[in-house]
Amino acid sequence: MPETQSETNIALPAMRVSYEQGSLAEIDLAGSWHEQLGLWLDEATRAGLAEPNAMVLATADPQGRPSSRTVLAKGLDARGLVFFTNYTSNKSHDLKATRYASATFPWLAMQRQATVRGTVEKVDAAETAEYWRTRPRGSQLGSWASPQSRVVRDRSVLDSALANINRQFADAERVPVPPHWGGWRIRPEMVEFWQGRQDRMHDRLRYHLVGDNWQVERLAP
Incomplete structure (x- = not known):
């Protein structure tokens, strides 16, 4: 009870x-x-x-x-x-x-x-x-990576998404909106x-x- x-x-x-x-x-x-x-x-x-x-x-x-x-x-x-x-x-x-x-x-x-x-x-x-x-680069990348409010299987999904975004913009001087x-x-x-x-x-x-x-x-x- x-x-x-x-x-x-x-x-x-x-x-x-x-x-x-x-x-x-x-x-x-x-x-x-x-x-x-x-x-x-x-x-x-x-x-x-x-x-x-x-x-x-x-x-x-x-x-x-x-x-x-x-x-x-x-x-x-x-x-x-x-x-x-x-x-x-x-x-x-x-x-x-x-x-x-x-x-x-x-x-x-x-x-x-x-x-x-x-x-x-x-x-x-x-x-x-x-x-x-004005945002830190990490926050910019996080905004690209996170499917905000959606259900994800576990933390590894988010970590993998962030790693992929890091690779995508690795050579970019500025991360776009x-x-x-x-x-x-x-x-x-x-x-x-x-x-x-x-x-x-x-x-x-x-x-x-x-x-x-x-x-x-x-x-x-």
Whole structure:
């Protein structure tokens, strides 16, 4: 029989943290959602957080079944938030079907998080190529070798695929962008900034796109 919670060594109900590191008031916010997100990304970086640009990306398939995974943000400006991936992956199939996504930056050590939600679009080939040139060669080769999200027999299939790609591009000074690889941009309709507070009375401030204008709203925790 499966273990019950009382039989484990993990006391989940007793796990709690008192959030006391900061606060977030309307006057603290930058003039735009992307400037505010940039500020918090900078602060997370200066604080020494591991992979401060890591975000949990949530998508749904045409039947509404959700999936989530961690990806790395690689672009931020007034147009939206960009990440790169394999266009044949499960996440890309979801995005092609629904054209909608949500992404959350979980800066747990700073007792804060930011969530971006909106429609998605592919970035253009020039922007993809510009980012591709900054990637380590090993990461470039891995993007060619991996049939992302597909079932493979065992690890040896992946190792063999990478070895074949290494041979294919052994004499190439530059590895080209795979035709199945590129960027997605989330164009936000909502961006929420969450700062933990004592007694679970957290600060939640949201930039909300209404028509062509952004409004700032406070949400109850």
